[in-house]
Amino acid sequence: MNTDFFIDLLHEVKEFEHSGACKPGHTVEDFRLWLNDKKYRSESPTTLFRNENHAAALTENEICKQVLLLSRYSRQLIRKGLSSIPELANEEFTYLYRLKDEPSLTKIQLIERNGHEKQTGTQILKRLLDYGLIEERHDEADRRSKRLKLTKKGEDMFHRSVEKVDMTSQVLSGSLDTDEKDQLLVLLRKLNEFHAHVYSEHRHSEVSRILELIR
Structure with a gap:
């Protein structure tokens, strides 16, 4: 391998070490994320589309990119925040919390509340059932459907996780001040209302x- 590669790599590592992203105990993953962010910031979406001769809605494309990035960052953060509760460290905690808020949902209702496809939601529910965090029973009005509820273990898991989820949520909100958080929440709710309609009626x-x- 060309030694210039290692020289360039060392320069990048040195720059990383002098950046605000470098914290005590940093990992290779932290360095990788910093490199990705540096590359992203150096590229202009306007230049990209102009170079490729594409007519594109630049603002909407940038929103799409930012939403995708935030989704990836949030998944990583949630796994880290709930690392001591591996049963909930992926999508499971959203199902547990929804069922705590709305007891006795059917399987399909719970899956749809979380905006998942049936196959993905069914896999998550199976894991929660295997963990003993939820239980199912036949719907008295429709024996073909099954309703779900938290078990005692599920209730205990919910209470154990509240503090960690709260801390993770605060970190996810980043350095936004109170007014910015309120403004963002209004916009996110409006956007999610639109996509909930699309999910329900135009899936x-x-x-x-x-x-x-x-x-």
Whole structure:
């Protein structure tokens, strides 16, 4: 391998060590995230699309990119925040919390409340059942459906996790001040209301058809 590569790598490591992102006990993953962020910040979406001769809605593309990045960062943060409770460290905690808030949902209701496809939601529910955190029973009005509730173990797990979820949520909000958090919350709720409607009514529609809803 060309030694210039190692020289360039050392320069990057040195820059990382002098950046605000370098903290005591940093890992290779921290360095990788810093490199990704540096590369992202050095590229202009406007330049990218102009170079490729594409006509694009730059603001909307940037929103899409930021939402995707935030989704990835949040998943990493949640796994880290709930590392001592591995049963909840992926999507499971959202199901547990929803069922705590709305007891006795059917399986499909709980999956839809979390915006998942049926296959993904079914896998999460199976894990929660295997962990003994939820239990199911036949719906008295419709024996074909099953309703879910937290078990005693699930209730205990919920109370154990509250502090860690709260801390993780605070970190996820980052350095936004109170007014910025309130503004962001209003916008996120508005955006999620739109996508909840799309999920419910137009789940199997083409993107071009969904686009007509906002034009």
